[in-house]
Amino acid sequence: MFQKELREAGLPEDLAYLAMIESGFTQRAYSRASAVGLWQFMKGTGKDYNLKIDRYVDERRHAEKSTKAAVAFLSDLYANFGDWHLAVAGYNAGAGKIRKGLRKYKCNNFWSLAQHRYLRLETKRYVPKLIAAILIAKNPEKYGFTDLKYKSPLDYETLAVGPGLSLDAVALLCKTSSKTIKRLNQELKTGRTPLNRSHYKVQIPRGSKEIAATNLSRLNSFVSTGYKTHIIRKGDSLAKICKRYNINKTTLLKINNLRSRKLVTGTRLRIPYSTVRYRLLDKDSKGQIAANDLILHTIKPGETISKIAASYNVPPGLIVTWNGLKSVHKIRAGQQLALYIEDAEKTVSITAKTSKKSRVTTKELKSNSAMIVLAEQKKFAVSESTPDQTTVSWYHVRPGDSLWTIARKFNLSTKQLKSWNKLKSNRIHPGIKLKINNV
Incomplete structure (x- = not known):
């Protein structure tokens, strides 16, 4: 991929090894100076070359997009200096630093400039390091590198999905592992598609697009309750444990069948937590969702997705996905939201924060509604x-x-x-x- 982009731009293909000395070809590389990705872009430079960087995405970690940006940057540096040694030094130290040094010391090449006490040692070594990397890479056996195992080139296709979709869900769609999908989408900082975009193209293994597109309309996500264990230690109190796991005292006492607030050292407590799970609905289900997994919430004036999510103890992004919203901000008072919580019919309250007015359980809905999926991630209540x-x-x-x-x-x-x-x-x-x- 590196050589292809460089060749198409008319640049020397050997510049591909710049990524090797910058990051070791590691997409998630992070330096002490906060440079990120294969090509170690600083935030400002990345944005100058059209890489999106926000709370959801850092395209400095996107192999193809960051490579295109690096090629554009190197093209500009060469146009500026007309010399590849100076252009490469400018990639490391900054074009301004090199330009100023050439004027100050009346130099016209990198080697002369490097003789002065002006450049950092890192920059002085940077150009020789690239030259060494190119020589070794072209003839590794000559320099003692034998039995090398080369990785397969990055190969993928894309699938357009909605906001807030977990990469675990994408793996389920493609019938592959979460590790594979996460490796292909390392630019996603939260492990989900961005909440501030109506659609996002996730990268999936080549050959899996057809089955993923077919499974997309069958995908259903819901919140389930998991349990972890806490062993009571000396000095623990009910208040400390509740604060640590963000649960209320009443819930903790009921789940563990405790009649007293007195804790005994060594006792094991069950700690509940919300976890998001995914499933593919049966092909012959015609999109019907189990009624006991459904809660309908009518948005009140002043409510936000974040407030509603906190009330039901679910991630905000999941509410966006469940209801096919264009973003986390696109809601209005009076709008009805569908929430999928495992065994919602048995749940009197999702958390202690949930108000009676805002909670509607499936027990109340069973007589007059059902859930049908008519389109990708769109769920609507219909009368029976x-x-x-x-x-x-x-x-x-x-x-x-x-x-x-x-x-x-x-x-x-x-x-x-x-x-x-x-x-x-x-x-x-x-x-x-x-x-x-x-x-």
Whole structure:
């Protein structure tokens, strides 16, 4: 990949070994000066060359994008100095530093400049180090490097997914390991797709795109409760343990069947915590989600995704994914959110923070609603009805949909859809909801 990008830009392919002396070809390399990635970009320089760096993504760790940025940077340095030794020194020390030194000492090449007490020792050694790396890499046996094992070139294809999707879920979609997916997406800082973008192209193993795209509509994520063990030590108190694990005293006492707040050293306590799990719905399930996994929450004025997430003890990104939101900020008062929490019907309260007004359990919903997945990560409540009644459901229009394709999907006519939704023409746009009457 390095040689290909350099060749296409008309640069010497040997510059690929610059990444070797910078990072050892390690995407997650991090220096004491806060340089990051294969090409060890500083934050400012990375942004100058169009690398996105925020709380969710650091494209300095993206192999292909950072390489394109490095090629552009090296091209600019060579255009500035007209000499590759000076350009490489500028990559390490900065173009301004080299330019100033050439003027100050009236030099016209790197070797003359290096004779003066001006450049740092690191920069003086930088160009010779690159030359040595190139010589050794081209003839490793000559320098005592034998039985070398070369890694396979990075090979992948991309899949567009929504915000907040865990890389563990992507692995499930592709039928591969989480380790493989995380290795391909090292630019993702949180292990999830960014919450501030409506779509993100994750990198997946070549040959897995078809099965991943097929599985995408079957993917279901939900919050489950796991348990860890805490062994009571001398000096422990109920308050200290609750503060450490961020749980309330009542919950801790009930889960461990404790009638007294007195703790005995050596006793094992069960500590509950929320964990996100993923599953693929059965192909013949037609997108139906188990009713006892569902909670519906109506957003109140002033509420945010973060506040709602804290109330139910779930990650904010998961709420975004469950409801197909474009970002963590795109909600409004009165909007209904679907939350998938394992055995929600048995749960009276998700956490002590959950208010009675904002909580709706599936026990209350069982008589009049069910969950149907009509599109990728879109979940909607629909009314149940007796066989002789009309069932009404809703469909969220996605990019690429047309009235004709939606009609075919539900075995209807475009005339019926226009009538039910009071449409004057066949024109629709992504994001709107269409009423579907299933007779």
